[in-house]
Amino acid sequence: MSFDVVCFDCDSTLSRIEGIDELARRNGIFDEVAALTDAAMNGELALEEVYAKRLELIKPDKASIDWLAALYISELVEGVVETVAALQANAKQIHIISGGLRQAILPLAAQLGIPEQHVHAVDIEFGADGGYLDFARHSPLAVSGGKARICRRLRMQHSSLVMVGDGKTDLEAKQAGAYMIGFGGVVRRPLVEDQADCYVADASLTAILPHVL
Structure with missing residues (x-):
């Protein structure tokens, strides 16, 4: 395929890593926030029930977002660089679709050679002093069904699309007619394993390549 x-x-x-959970760990409230994240990724709570609540608890400032951006890069999953390079060599268009914080994800995307306009995530708003103000509450990715909305938009221009991810929100891509590959190399979620079109449990992301090329 x-x-x-x-x-x-x-x-x-x-x-x-789970970025928002790591920001919570940095603030000493990991257990409370991680429980909310896990409930959303396992389909026990709707994303909108936890999104604002987590950020209001953490209130991430610009310095903590910069810290998280570096952590995303230092904790790259095995095989990511090779996987992205192989896809680019085969002229595939690559996008990141995440309920994470966009400013923290952009440096990782830049390192992988993924254009900024192909990064779909939730923007954070800072004050003049770099303190936390709010998040982009209009973002489709802060609510359930958001990944399906982004995929639908992309499918208006492209005939075939695949979504690779570990959580319930990634399964939403199927609502937009996308093929969904569940990735269990970091976290195995029974719901995703059961409902994905295809499931890869290998620790290396390169295991998806036979399914997408």
Whole structure:
């Protein structure tokens, strides 16, 4: 099977971490926030029920977002660089579709050679002093069904699209007619394993290549 566009989740797919959980750990509130994240990724709570709540608890400032950006890169999943290079060599268009924080994901995308306009995530708003103000509440990626909306938009221009990810929100791509590959190299979620079109449990992301080229 071959696809024109290959979309990746970021957290627990391109990078081993869950970004918002790591910001919470830095602030000493990891257990509380991680429980909310896990409930959303396992389909127990709707994303919109946890999104604002987590950020209001953490209030990430610009310095913590810069810290997280470096952590995303240092915790790259095995085989990410090779996977992206192989897809680019085969003229595939690559996008990142994430419910994570866009300013923290952009440096990772730049390192992989993925254009800024192909990074779909949630923007954070800072004050003049770099303190946390709010997040982009209009973003489709802060609510359930958001990844399906982004995939639908992409499918208006491209005939075939695949989404690679670890969580329930990544399964939403199927609502947009996308093929969905579940990636369990970091976290194995029974719901995703059961409902994905194809499931890869290898620790290296390169295991997806036979399914997308």
